[in-house]
Amino acid sequence: MYRYDEQDHKLIRERVAQFRGQTERYLAGELSEEEFLPLRLQNGLYVQRLAPMLRIAVPYGLMNSTQVRRLAHITRKYDKGYAHFTTRQNVQLNWPNLEDVPDILAELAEVEMHAVQTSGNCIRNTTTDQFVGVAQDELIDPRPYCELIRQWSTFHPEFAFLPRKFKIAVCGAEHDRAAIRAHDIGVQIVKNAEGETGFQIFVGGGLGRTPIIGVSIRDFLPETHLLSYLEAIVRVYNQLGRRDNKFKARIKILVKALGPEEFARRVEAEWEQIKDGADQLTPEAIAWAKRFFPEPVYKTVDAAHAGALLRDQAGSNKAFSRWLERNTFPHRVPGYQAVTLSTKPTGVPPGDVTDRQLEAIADLADHYSFGEVRVTHEQNVVLTDVEQEKLFELWEAARKHGFATPNIGTLTDMICCPGGDYCSLANAKSIPVAEAIQRKFDDLDYLYDLGDLDLNISGCMNACGHHHIGHIGILGVDKKGEEFYQVQLGGNASENASLGKVLGPSFSREEMPETIGKLLDVFVENRQPDELFIDTYNRIGLEPFKERVYAKAS
Amino acid sequence: MPKPAKKPVGAQPENPQRVLCDGAVVENQWQLLQLGGDEDVSAESLPAGNLILPLTLWLELRGTLQARKNEIGVWLDSDETADLIGDAAKELPLIAANFPAFTDGRAFTAGRLLRQRYGFTGELRAVGNFIRDQLTYLTRCGFNAFAYQGDQPMEGLLDSLQDFSDSYQAAVDQTQPIFRRRALA
Ligand code: HEM
Ligand code: SF4
Numbered sequence: 225m226y227r228y229d230e231q232d233h234k235l236i237r238e239r240v241a242q243f244r245g246q247t248e249r250y251l252a253g254e255l256s257e258e259e260f261l262p263l264r265l266q267n268g269l270y271v272q273r274l275a276p277m278l279r280i281a282v283p284y285g286l287m288n289s290t291q292v293r294r295l296a297h298i299t300r301k302y303d304k305g306y307a308h309f310t311t312r313q314n315v316q317l318n319w320p321n322l323e324d325v326p327d328i329l330a331e332l333a334e335v336e337m338h339a340v341q342t343s344g345n346c347i348r349n350t351t352t353d354q355f356v357g358v359a360q361d362e363l364i365d366p367r368p369y370c371e372l373i374r375q376w377s378t379f380h381p382e383f384a385f386l387p388r389k390f391k392i393a394v395c396g397a398e399h400d401r402a403a404i405r406a407h408d409i410g411v412q413i414v415k416n417a418e419g420e421t422g423f424q425i426f427v428g429g430g431l432g433r434t435p436i437i438g439v440s441i442r443d444f445l446p447e448t449h450l451l452s453y454l455e456a457i458v459r460v461y462n463q464l465g466r467r468d469n470k471f472k473a474r475i476k477i478l479v480k481a482l483g484p485e486e487f488a489r490r491v492e493a494e495w496e497q498i499k500d501g502a503d504q505l506t507p508e509a510i511a512w513a514k515r516f517f518p519e520p521v522y523k524t525v526d527a528a529h530a531g532a533l534l535r536d537q538a539g540s541n542k543a544f545s546r547w548l549e550r551n552t553f554p555h556r557v558p559g560y561q562a563v564t565l566s567t568k569p570t571g572v573p574p575g576d577v578t579d580r581q582l583e584a585i586a587d588l589a590d591h592y593s594f595g596e597v598r599v600t601h602e603q604n605v606v607l608t609d610v611e612q613e614k615l616f617e618l619w620e621a622a623r624k625h626g627f628a629t630p631n632i633g634t635l636t637d638m639i640c641c642p643g644g645d646y647c648s649l650a651n652a653k654s655i656p657v658a659e660a661i662q663r664k665f666d667d668l669d670y671l672y673d674l675g676d677l678d679l680n681i682s683g684c685m686n687a688c689g690h691h692h693i694g695h696i697g698i699l700g701v702d703k704k705g706e707e708f709y710q711v712q713l714g715g716n717a718s719e720n721a722s723l724g725k726v727l728g729p730s731f732s733r734e735e736m737p738e739t740i741g742k743l744l745d746v747f748v749e750n751r752q753p754d755e756l757f758i759d760t761y762n763r764i765g766l767e768p769f770k771e772r773v774y775a776k777a778s
Numbered sequence: 779m780p781k782p783a784k785k786p787v788g789a790q791p792e793n794p795q796r797v798l799c800d801g802a803v804v805e806n807q808w809q810l811l812q813l814g815g816d817e818d819v820s821a822e823s824l825p826a827g828n829l830i831l832p833l834t835l836w837l838e839l840r841g842t843l844q845a846r847k848n849e850i851g852v853w854l855d856s857d858e859t860a861d862l863i864g865d866a867a868k869e870l871p872l873i874a875a876n877f878p879a880f881t882d883g884r885a886f887t888a889g890r891l892l893r894q895r896y897g898f899t900g901e902l903r904a905v906g907n908f909i910r911d912q913l914t915y916l917t918r919c920g921f922n923a924f925a926y927q928g929d930q931p932m933e934g935l936l937d938s939l940q941d942f943s944d945s946y947q948a949a950v951d952q953t954q955p956i957f958r959r960r961a962l963a
Pocket of ligand 1: 270277308309310311312316391406407430431432433575640641642646647648649686687688689690
């Protein structure tokens with residue numbers, strides 16, 4: 225993975241010192257609340273319902289075991305002994321003291337971590353597919369480009385005070401596991417007819433109050449021009465994006481207002497002026513960035529032997545076979561598999577991990593996966609490079625620490641925001657809804673029979689839980705001070721991205737598990753063999769679901 | 779560039795006694811001209827001395843101001859883009875860019891474009907409600923003067939100019955992004 229050099233270290237240390245000064249000035253009353261706000265946000269610090277919240281950046285979701293151990297230590301020393309993995313592949317602390325934040329940042333800096341631009345109206349942490357480098361359907365590994373984008377966007381002097389936050393995601397595989405069409409800019413790595421690497425560029429996606437699926441404004445951008453093209457897009461946005469109304473300030477509103485063709489025309493005109501400038505990614509620069517992501521030293525394994533062993537182990541152990549089926553992912557190197565550690569056992573808020581679990585993750589990464597881990601946008605953790613022969617051992621260890629729940633990709637592997645339990649913007653709680661649904665659908669055979677199904681829950685329309693792009697989405701709404709839940713169907717985060725449609729009137733919290741049950745019944749009764757929920761929905765539409773759910777009891 | 783989106787209503791920039799210029803606190807030698815409403819302004823009716831005119835007025839009068847070329851600057855409001863000055867920037871001694879609110883970051887782009895696209899070499903001055911913590915970013919976007927109107931001591935501002943000693947990306951002060959410097963090293 226990318227390692228800091230002296231310059232990175234110095235810059236991040238200077239940032240910590242700057243923020244320490246700002247915090248001191250704020251506590252001494254020299255910096256107003258209003259002035260401190262964007263400064264603390266650009267350092268990841270929110271002020272929340274119960275305490276401040278600190279969002280720590282995990283660039284494109286990648287961490288090494290030393291960093292994970294440091295996080296464990298920080299949660300113990302400065303917080304309540306747990307942390308939260310987010311849909312933006314970052315880590316959040318829910319209970320730090322404001323006074324301690326400069327010290328936390330200093331401790332993070334020692335292990336090449338920070339909280340820069342994890343919030344605020346600037347370019348946020350770039351995200352990507354958690355299986356980069358190992359997925360069989362990957363065309364090109366996005367990490368070197370993500371790192372170049374990280375460096376380009378970090379402390380970008382022109383774009384630190386944009387009209388609104390700005391999110392970039394990169395995908396290098398056929399299957400979009402990074403939800404790039406739900407981002408302000410989505411970068412899809414492609415090859416042209418001549419076999420040259422380039423990028424398809426999507427803009428104007430985003431969730432929240434006005435959910436929109438991004439549109440492609442360029443089919444093939446040559447590799448050299450990635451940064452200048454991003455710069456052109458953000459520059460057009462910085463000049464023309466609305467600043468009079470924060471709900472209309474996102475780039476998606478500008479793209480919609482101008483129309484994608486006109487927006488693209490302006491970007492191209494801006495880009496023409498800068499494309500041959502200093503930001504060009506020379507072959508040397510690309511080669512340099514790629515050096516940080518070398519292929520690990522894989523063993524040459526007897527794949528036939530490893531496969532036979534696995535089949536044996538799976539054959540004689542139902543629980544292991546279930547886990548193997550759901551929580552591992554094929555690897556492009558024979559004899560290896562990627563493993564997802566589930567943070568979604570019933571009764572634990574999705575994405576929450578304790579300090580002990582963090583340490584266990586670090587140990588497992590060291591033992592089984594070259595010391596690296598990935599955070600997924602579904603709030604789980606991935607070890608990408610596990611030898612098949614070691615899977616059984618790893619499974620037993622993961623089980624001991626409580627993250628071997630064999631539910632990846634199923635209904636109970638839901639995305640869920642912190643909701644009313646922690647978040648001061650919430651209209652409703654979301655964690656108890658997740659838990660109630662997990663409790664009702666705890667029969668694994670049934671879950672497996674349903675197949676891959678994305679259930680996403682947000683506690684308000686800010687959509688931190690991605691409810692718009694869940695096959696089933698749940699949104700907390702407030703009706704005269706009471707918490708209700710709206711259901712949406714048909715959202716999709718993948719390359720066939722779509723936004724869910726509202727089913728109808730909302731439900732009380734008690735009604736939610738049963739309502740989900742009725743939706744699933746309609747699916748099971750209508751599905752063709754092996755059809756997934758989203759495909760059945762796309763075939764039969766909203767109506768049959770609606771009829772069942774709102775049918776009068778006879 | 780066609781007309782950008784509306785600006786939020788913000789206070790108009792002030793004329794502080796002293797400004798920060800090229801790393802030192804100096805007397806403010808320039809008078810920023812505010813227009814109330816529909817005054818009829820002509821080249822003759824302008825006061826004497828160094829003046830910073832609002833963009834619209836300057837566009838209107840520029841043909842008649844040749845004789846005062848070295849004492850007439852222009853200020854851009856945040857909804858006015860650098861291309862409205864364009865190559866004429868080369869001839870101007872001073873351009874000011876207004877921050878109606880420090881969170882309105884449009885002038886950062888204006889600064890870079892004036893310096894890097896339109897060849898402006900004069901004094902580039904931030905006016906209005908920017909804050910001390912933005913000084914390094916402003917400097918990187920080409921600003922060398924700051925008409926600070928907040929209530930913190932100027933000496934503190936000087937400290938903030940030193941917040942960062944290096945940078946990742948290319949801008950006005952550093953023409954090579956870090957990846958180039960590293961890859962070429
Ligand atoms: C508890 C403190 C949190 C606060 C105050 C908060 C606040 C917000 C706000 C105001 C938005 C709206 C942005 C917009 O209008 O586009 C938003 C969006 C979002 N937040 Fe959060 N959030 C919190 C926690 C989280 C967590 C825990 C996650 C991940 C699990 C998360 C991930 C996201 C994502 C993915 C969006 C989507 C916006 C988009 O793509 O348009 N947030 N958040
Ligand atoms: S969706 Fe709403 S309730 Fe949930 S974390 Fe985001 S802002 Fe808070």
